[in-house]
Amino acid sequence: MSPVAARGAWVAQGAVVLMPAGLMLFLGAWGIRRQDAIWRDEAVTYDMAHRGLADLWATLQHVDVVHGLYYVLMHLWFAGYDATLRGAFGDAVGLRLPSVAAMTVAAAGVALLGERLVGRRAGLLAGCTFALIPVVQQYAQEGRSYAMVCALVVWASLLLVQAAARPRRKLWLGYTALMLFACLLHEFASLALPAHGAAVILARLPRRVLRSWLLAAVTVLAGLAPLAVFSTRQSAQISWLMWPDPVQLLTFAVLAVLGIACTRVRIRSRGPIGLRALGLPLLLLPTLLLLLLSHVEPAYVDRYVLYYVVGFALLAGAALARLLRPPGELGQTRGRRLRWTMTVVLIVAVLVPVDVHLRSPDSRVDDVTAIAHALREVAEPGDGLLFMPSRRRIWRATLPRDFRGLHDLALAESPLASRTLYGTERSGEAIRSRMLSVRRIVVAGDPDGQPVDDNDQEIAKRTTLREAFGICRSTQVRGARITVYARPGACGGGG
Incomplete structure (x- = not known):
């Protein structure tokens, strides 16, 4: 190959990776602050990542061990970020930058995977399709582990394809390491293993390849087993899950139908x-x-298997590469190509409002920042403070200064001291006694219409407020209602 041709091939290869990665980086950076809104899961990440490693380890013995490795990584990240960049960019950006980077790496991996499976044009379009999927953009801007897991599964899939073509020990070791890392970040990454196994079987690869994959899969599962067994003690953490969210199911159904339709296009x-x-x-x-597992014990949330969108991106990218090939190539007419181009442009235009919404505070179930500010506006020094239910105490994790001067009436031990996410609370009788000792109480609770907890502490809070206090004012912010209660005649007074 001549130097000119080699340089052209290098440029084309670089474009396949850099264009999807650049698009994903742009979409991840666009609106990343989200008006500094942080939602409750990100607040958990922030709280856990800012605990000392000894305190974090002690907490994981009781709760959230499934995210332990991610919290450690974020602890190390924040150690550097807080010292150098926090003053310029704030907490929200610090929480989300690792996810943006992970999704950028994932987009590059999808492009390489598409190129390896079909060709450069298919890889380029697969990577760009991946970046444009709304749920990908959502988790690219979220301080949780799902973007990292997705990136690891993508690159493990690429190593699997390479190992199937040219079996080498280092490729299988790399595949095993990436899949184990993904599973330790989140246990449900293990559900990518059956998909990889199905690929090996459907491809009718030699038995030695199948044996190598089985050895890798067994090694991954063996490495995951201690964490999986220990985490069963903390299964109450997902007790809030019921039947899958209809919107999430609809998203999967639409992508599944479109992906299956893409297989109708003849692709070599x-x-x-x-x-x-x-x-x-x-x-x-x-x-x-x-979904099948959820029939035994509710466990379905789409982000647990976010990497399923990689399959759609690969199929859609290859189909688009075939349908949008240059006029005259393989009998393609200019009019047909124009129709497909207009269709793609229309789909992108439809996605723009969705993308804009994802970058607003209203795109998440609550806004911890807005809640803290709203509470600060109505509270007075010396007021009592209640979180209803107690797990909403996580709302104070990112902005503790907005809660200074308020007395958390129910709190027995802080989250850090109790080695829990939300702290521990006093008995119902003790909470009632402390409530009756103050004149005003600010309640940070769920919005109207949400189910209520029926433990002694929550019953005592509701009963005492109803019997001994009146409502002075109430305001609703994203995902919460802030209400000021007072004893008769004390609405304007201090605590």
Whole structure:
């Protein structure tokens, strides 16, 4: 190959990776602050990442061990970020930058995977499709582990495809390490293993390849087993899950139908593992297996298997590469290509309002920052403070200064001292006694219409407020209602 041709090939190869990665980086950075809104799960990340490693380890013995590795990584990240960049960018950006970086790496991996399976044009379009999917953009701007897990599964899938074509020990070791890392970040990354296994079987690869994959899968599961067994002691953490969210199910159903439709387009794969052999199982199996598991114990949330969108991106990218090929190529007419181009432009235009919404505070279930500010506006020094239910105490994790001067009447031990997420509370009788000792109480609680907890502490809070206090004022912010209660005649007074 001549130097000019080699340089052209290098440029084309770079474009396949850099264009999707650049698009994902732009979409991840666009509106990343979200008006400094942080929602409750991100507040948990912030709180846990800012605990000392000894305190974090002690907490994980009781709660949230499934996210332990992620919290450690975020602890190390914040150690540097707080010292150098926090003053310029704030907490919200610090929480989300690792996820933006992870999704950027994932987009690059999807492009390389598409190129390996079909070709450069398919890889380029697969990477760009991945970046444009709204749920990808959502978790690219969220301080949780799901973007990292997605990136690891993408690159593990790429190593699997490479190992199937040219079996090498280092490729299998790399695949094993990436999948184990993904599973330790979140246990449900293990549901990518059946999809990979299905790809190996559907591709009818030699037995030695199948044996190598089985050895890798067993190693991953063996490495995950201690964490999985220990985490069963903390299964009450997902007791709030009921039947899957209809919107999440609809998103999966739409992508599944579109992905299956893309397989109708005639596509020639390049390697021993074909596009359909990997794309369809990755799109369908993790979600379907999680839904099946949810019939035994509710566990379905789409972000647990976010990487299923990689399967859709691969199938859609290959189909678009075929349908949008240059006029005259393989009988393609200019009019047909124009129609497909207009269709793609229309889809992107429809996604713009969704993308704008994802970058607003209203896109998450609550806004911890707005809640803290609203409470500060109505509270007076010396007021009593109640969180209803107690798990909403996480609302104070990122802005503790907005709660200074208020007396948390129910709190027995702080989250840090009790090695829990939300702290421990006094008995119902003790809470009632402390409530009756103050004149005004500010309640930070769930918005109207939410189910209420029926433990002694929550019953005591509700009963005492109803019997001994009146409402002075109430305001609703995203995901919460802030209400000021007072004894008769004390609405304007201090605590």
